[in-house]
Amino acid sequence: MGNYFFKPAPPPSLSEPWREINWGERQSALKSVQDYKPRIKGQHLRILLHGPVGAGKSSFINSVISVLEVKMRTLAVTESTSTDCCTKKYTTYKIQKGSPDAFYPLVLNDMSGVKNGTRRNRKIHVKDVTRLMKGHVKDGYTFNPECKISKDDQHYNTSPTVNDKVHVLVSVIDASKVSLMSHEVLEVMLDIREEAKELGIPHVAILTQIDQACPEIQKDIKNVYRSIKLREKMEQFSVNSGIPLNSIFPVKNYHDEIDLNGDVDSLILSALRSIINIGEDFLNRKNT
Template identity: 60%
Template sequence: MGLSQSKPPPPPIFLDQPWRQINFGNNTTDLQYVEYYKPQAEEQQLRILLHGPVGAGKSSFINSVNSVFQNQVCRHALVQNSAQDCCTKEYRTYRIQRGNSNNFYPFVLNDMMGLKNVTRRNRRIHVKDVKRALKGHIKDGYTFNPECKISKGDRFYNRAPTENDKVHVLVCLVDANTVSLMGDDTVEAIKDVRDEAAELGIPQVAVFTKIDEAFPEINTDVKNVYKSRSLKEKIEKFSADVGIPIHSIFPVKNYHSETGVNPDVNAIILNALRHIIATGDDSLNRKLRFQV
């Protein structure tokens, strides 16, 4: 009888060393950066545009950022009940309030309709709408139509956008549960949007959402986020597919069913937000220097 060949053991769940270091718990470094952030130009605000497939968690991310600063779970942006539905039909700007004061942080987050049932036609329409948004041509309240892009005659078309209307950093949100199942047309749409943003000199960041649902080791303890081998492999594959470098991809857990905030969840949201703001600020300052 021949010797039976045993299967090699599966790779360990955890990496020997975390592939990124952040301060869990009271993340004062990232919190202070965001708290004291101020654009160089007076009255300027940094605009962050969120895009990605339907169900990726764009609205939940906005709510989660708000929750960090309000120290309670917030649900200002309407969230869909399933990945098949899309609650976001309108172009909406969200400002983040400073605690209980009437002041707001000098950055805003824009939510827009996600990609759904992607075909070559609506992919082109979606990319054109994103490009108009990047250039500041879409006003708050515009209802996206997957069958046609916004026209210059539309009352929500901004013919003369200021620097405050323009986008300074583009954030692609993807669901860690389904990122490996994205069709070619969805991947191509993300790459097309990325190309349009690059042409306009707008940097891009990606955010992996729902990491607690996709990876049991993170659901057990969110501090395992940068120790998870499977998460790192998914991020590497997504980076190779769409061209966003790994150093610009940030995994987060959004608040959804919780009734209170968690310092460790706050820490990874803050870390992502801090890098999004820093990336957009570099782009904004370059633009402002050229205008002088």
């Protein structure tokens, strides 16, 4: 009989994490966000979330609000299926900080998701997002795939302030569908990335559903930066989107839980702190 050599399957996890998270220090991570203040009084950081339909934009917003308000919140409407987009209007979410009339100096903006369509529809979507980033779109605007917002629209802002403009663009992607993303959707996201670059707006990405994409993470979320499979997905999306690996942050959104979890919070806070730091650098450059 001949000799047969079988190449062993690679391990699902690395022995050492390739990115560090302070899992046991949720309170200090939360305090660093609570202590955030823009240099200019009255200014806030505007974070725009966009991405494919069903990627988890609204769920991420709910998760961030839950972590910062330290109670489970569901302000942004979500669906249990990803066949259609819940968000039809441009919506701003403020986050309470202690008393009902006090808020964090950052806002999260949700918008309709990217989906397959005609080239004309895709161009209209990109044009609307460009106007969003420039601050020309008011809260409550309903997206229309057939036509971009006009200057005569009641939701068109003719004189945007620095607080109306977007300071960080965040692409939200379902980690389990990175390899399944259509060319049409990716093309729209690349066009929006180019528009953001023209405006000097920093661009990062959030990968959701990491527990569904990787069994070792579902078993223990602390395996997030040990998972070889997740690392490969992040690298693949980095190549496809042009977003550097150090600007891509995996998270687990709250979905079926009724109580907060310290490890889930730590991962969300880690991503949020990075987004705030990146956005603050942009604000400081604009103000100098």
